[in-house]
Amino acid sequence: MEKGYIDNALMLKALSDPTRVKIFDMISYGELCACELLEQFNISQPTLSYHMKILSEANLINSRKDGKWMKYCLNKQSINMLRDFFDEIDNRGSF
Template sequence: MTSTFEKLAEVYKALADKSRLHMLALLALEELCVCELVAIFDMSQPAISQHLRKLKQAGLVKERKTAQWVYYSLDNSKFSLLQNIVDTLPDVENEIELLKSKGLRVQCGLTPQF
């Protein structure tokens, strides 16, 4: 039972940061590469990676590797309340559209998937 409380505490700690909540809102819409999140947040790659690491450790996001690029998406399979939390977050679809309009959608050497 202690491990359950520890795991839940890790989830709530991961959710207690506005940048990570923002990332979850984006990842609920589309799978994104680290470089795309760097462009959206105007943060360094190490800062974005650190946030994603915490979200992944909490079981809130999953990753998919393609060559040297890593793509992240929401993982609501381990924490059933996650979708309810994401549903309460502001709509950020315009940020994905802005990324596309700037030609930064999938700048990791792959063909853009519009």
């Protein structure tokens, strides 16, 4: 199977969970640390780490260590790849 399909499927699967969709949306406004994300959810830090790992493995987010906290931002390259995938489908004109 072509690499693009695998990458797109991984990103879509990562976004199939409402909590991860909300995290993804929150990060779209700018870099956030884990502590800021935790304030918006009724989940534990290990649960947040689990969700962030899935988003990170799908290359939807980037992370960096800042002291004792991790900071997260969107991976624009992957988002553009996913956008291009949907644009190609939309532009086929079969609707």
